Amino acid sequence: MEITDIRTVTVDYPAPDHDIEPDRPAWTEDGPVANPMTRYPRYAAFRPSWRPPWGSIGVVVEAADGTIGLGMTSHGPVVAPIIDEHLGPRLVGEDCMATEKVYDMAVRLCAPFTAAGLAAYAVSGIDLAMWDLKGKLLDRPVYELAGGPARSELTCYATGNDTDWQLELGFDAMKLACPYGPADGRSGLEANAELVEDRRQLIGDDRDLMLDCWMAFDVDYAVRLAERCRAYDLRWIEECLAPEDIAGYRALRNRLPWQTITTGEHWYRPARFQTAAADRIVDILQPDINWVGGLTAVRRVADIAAAAGISVILHAGGNNPYGQHASLALPDVPLTEYFVATPPGVPLEYSHRLPGTAVPEDGTITPPSSPGFGIDLESIELTPIDG
Ligand SMILES: [Mg+2]
Incomplete structure (x- = not known):
């Protein structure tokens, strides 16, 4: 079966509801963490003060029968164009089962800027969506x-x-x-x-x-x-x-x-x-x-x-x-x-x-044995990023 679409999406899901008061704030709220910027005093005290502001995104790979696989990766807004404008359009039409070939093609398509750094995040999102899709089509857990x-x-x-x-x-x-x-x-x-x-x-x-x-x-x-x-x-x-x-x-x-x-x-x-x-x-x-x-x-x-x-x-x-x-x-x-x-x-x-x-x-x-990566898509709202 062919891949008919590859697109980036925002992935929204509610946090589990509870009214439990924490005993104290988590250590992440204010503690220093040594990092590459601690030599610069204005960023030294709190690591989140300089970390990239880009959140996670989802990557959807869709099969000809409408089944979708969902991958996730980080630094979403800067990674999304690599997928939506470059890798995705060139991989549509490939076989849904061909995880090795699609990975290899994605890596080679990144050769002009190397499939490392931010481009590796793009390859990751597509590869994980491919495995999720394969699991769903075969009705088996990815493991x-x-x-x-x-x-x-x-x-x-x-x-x-x-x-x-x-x-x-x-x-x-x-x-x-x-x-x-x-x-x-x-x-x-x-x-x-x-x-x-x-x-x-x-x-x-x-x-x-x-x-x-x-x-x-x-x-x-x-x-x-x-x-x-x-x-x-x-x-x-x-x-x-x-x-x-x-x-x-x-x-x-x-x-x-x-x-x-x-x-x-x-x-x-x-x-x-x-x-x-x-x-x-x-x-x-x-x-x-x-x-x-x-x-x-x-x-x-x-x-x-x-x-x-x-x-x-x-x-x-x-x-x-x-x-x-x-x-x-x-x-x-x-x-x-x-x-x-x-x-x-x-x-x-x-x-x-x-x-x-x-x-x-x-x-x-103990991970569940449901198909793909077992992600509960019913509870998630997926919104295309590039419209
Ligand atoms: Mg570590």
Whole structure:
């Protein structure tokens, strides 16, 4: 069956209704998070003060019989023209089942500006819509089409700094967002170490603790902080450097041979992961399925990881059905990230999420087995962006 239309859409759905008062505001309301802009004082205090203002968009791929698949990606307003004006019109007429061919064509169509960065978001949206459509036409969940299930449920770790709340929710592993960077000097480094020490004491020695550094450091600072925190047994230290600084990651690997190093949420296309895996620059690859090029790209990254004997843990893989299906399907994905977005006291079932998305219970997710990615389209309003 042919693809008859590819279009970008706004995706609107209501947040679950509740009147539960949070115990306190979430840590994201005011806490500093180390980031690439923390060297500039007017943006240092609050990360959202400079982040791009573009929200998510949906991508619809429609089949000749009217069945639709829905993909999602980020930075919507700047990604939409790549899809609506370039990729979409050139892919209409292709076979609905041809996920590999359509992915390959989309990547090649981006060659004049490379299918990395923002163009990778466009490829991701189309690829995820293709997989959703294929699942619906075949009446099977995507995790089956992708070779799974490899496991019966997803074991999750929690991301965020409300560690007491994450313990209450039943998570057994948690990742902190590092508050301070090199511009904050020695006192900032000490404050980072004190946060890690405090949370290690809170969760005890039987749970994993990780540290996310969101592209904020240089090699020297990353080494000093990791050495300072060595006594607190960090399971891994994540995304210390700018995503393009491969030489830096190589240096970090050499200077911290004992520390598990991870990154990948801002890497695009499988080739970068291939280099990193071949040289063992990092220990765990962390692509984002909505950014890296979709499920097709994630499967290639998983193949690269399997060949190198390392693992893949998808960025925010537990927060949306796309990451959940990939994490359930692929044997080389041992763990699933879940960003805890509800403030302390408000259960996860009340988080604002794509309808049909399962949430963790006692730290594990069991995705539904409905066709495609299991998104409940009945509860969603889709509005074309370009009219
Ligand atoms: Mg991260």
